Amino acid sequence: MRLLTPKTLMIRIAAAALLLLVIMLCCTLAGPEPVSLRAALSGGSAAASPNPDFEILMRVRLPRVILAALVGAALAGAGVTFQAVLRNPLADPYILGISSGAGLGAMLAVISGIQWTLWGRSPVAVFAFACALGTVWLVWAVGRVTGKFHVTGLLLAGVVVNACFSAVIMFLTSIAKSQDVHATIFWLMGNMHEEDFLVLWAGAGAVGAGLVGLFFISPQLNAISFGATDAQSMGIDVRRTQLLAFGISAFITAVAVSLSGLIGFVGLIVPHAVRLVLGPDHRQLLPLSSLVGAMFLVAADTVARVVVAPAQLPVGVITAMVGGPFFLILLIRHNRKVYWLT
Amino acid sequence: MTASIELQDVTFGYDATRPILSDVRLTIETGTFLAIVGPNGAGKSTLINLLAGLLKPQSGTISIDGADLRARKQADLARQVALVRQEFVPAFGFSVAETIMMARTPYFGPLGFERPSDRQIVAEAMELTDTTAFAARPLASLSGGERQRVFIARALAQDTPILLLDEPTSFLDLKHQVGIYDLLKSIQHEKARTIVAITHDLNLAAQYCDQVLLLTGDSACPANPPETHYRAGPPGEILDPEGIERAFGIRVASMRIGRERAILPLGRLAKDADQAGAEESPHPE
Known part of the structure; x- marks a missing residue:
């Protein structure tokens, strides 16, 4: 019997975490302005003379790399969970309307011209976060009316709410002032920026706690992959697992979206890529997808800020442009393992 | 039990x-x-x-x-109670061993992994259902009969x-068909x-x-x-033939085989439609 053992899992997680750290370090050093790690380390901010290398690394590059890792991990982890609970390989973190809800929130914040801040956050992030969670709640409430385990009802409700809110966003775009439109569209395409360390720590805490929570329901997610009825007859509390899975993944997705806008592709493709290589066991798929998602987004964001420097591309453009062909190659090479798509 | x-x-x-x-x-x-x-x-x-x-x-x-x-x-x-359902729900390419082990999910340790006793129970269930040979294969690559044995093994692993x-x-x-019934009979x-x-x-x-x-x-x-x-x-x-004819609304012919009867449904256009209702014994007692 070849089954996943805790030891194998720990080794793989440790290896992936190490790789992530290496990638983050390399990406911190990459950029239009050459910086030397040695110079940066030789004197901290405490040094009498200003140390430009240290300043660039600590205030510009590192926060941005950490943010990318955080958002990538959250989106990939939420994507794995949504695919499992909805038993749908096309599911991604945005499938229950989070993206359009957040987009609408951001749009409203921009065109209303509100200027206040909440704990240092711009109204765009606060509105996006609140509207994302509100939309998921709406979809959940509608989906719950439609049946006992309401997976199809939820999916339909999500698709319809997505379509409806997207139409409202387009309507607002067509009547809004042009500089507002540009700001929102940049946000909708997903983009990274420099964040306060305080915000980063809070976000990392929320996403980390969410992912650990999801890991503890991953054996149940395995059973639910065979359908709610099967899982229930095996003695699994399906409702509790579904509620936890949806609640936690919606929350970490909303955190990610409010920090960086709508970054597509990571939450859909990273889980599939990891599943193709390592198999469908969610105890492994969830932590490793999160780590690979973090690596992928850190690398993609580095490309986004380096390739047309000093200008920047929205990172969402890179994730789709680079990730798409990469995934297709993976799909062709491992195509005999893609039973879940047949 | x-x-x-x-x-x-x-x-x-x-x-x-x-x-x-x-x-x-x-x-x-x-x-x-x-x-x-x-x-x-x-x-x-x-x-x-x-x-x-x-x-x-x-x-x-x-x-x-x-x-x-x-x-x-x-x-x-x-x-x-363990349940083996009729339809097979494809699920992300899990292997046979992984599928059978899922029956033990409620008994997993705190980190979500099986204990040695769970492995023992699963190994026995696979032995009994003759599924050990394809333990590592993905479920979707099996034939219908093999897959049915896997789901029976999963129900057995639930140890109910x-x-x-x-x-x-x-x-x-x-x-x-007879393979599955022989298996069920031996389990019984x-x-x-x-x-x-x-x-x-x-x-x-x-x-x-x-x-x-x-x-x-x-x-x-x-x-x-x-x-x-x-x-x-x-x-x-x-x-009995009359009871079956009433319940299903059809005509049947029946034949005593040995200890039990065999029943053959006969539609209106069947070749032997005129034989409906007859009961024959190949070995008159």
């Missing part, structure tokens, strides 16, 4: 005014192999789902070992005294399990089962006495 199942006046309908099952009274003794037969829509799967605790009766009680199912949590019930099966042989060829004897299986194959039911429950599908008119809704008893008594 003992677990007798007791149904007392069980009534259920998806639409409250039109019961599918009404006033079913039945005792399934520990270690019995019971076949549920009857026309489509007569409530066979509904009854299995009621026994598995996935549906609750509108009135009446179902109890296992004297304890009412209504009062039990699903997790407790899963220690008593009662096994429920919804049409375990519906898509299988003759060899695999070697492991002393109670087995309840829905089937459309009256002849296999007669050959392998101790008891037959025939649901006639007439429950829609609760005015009729319960005997017209269902009949239960040993196969020789329940699977």
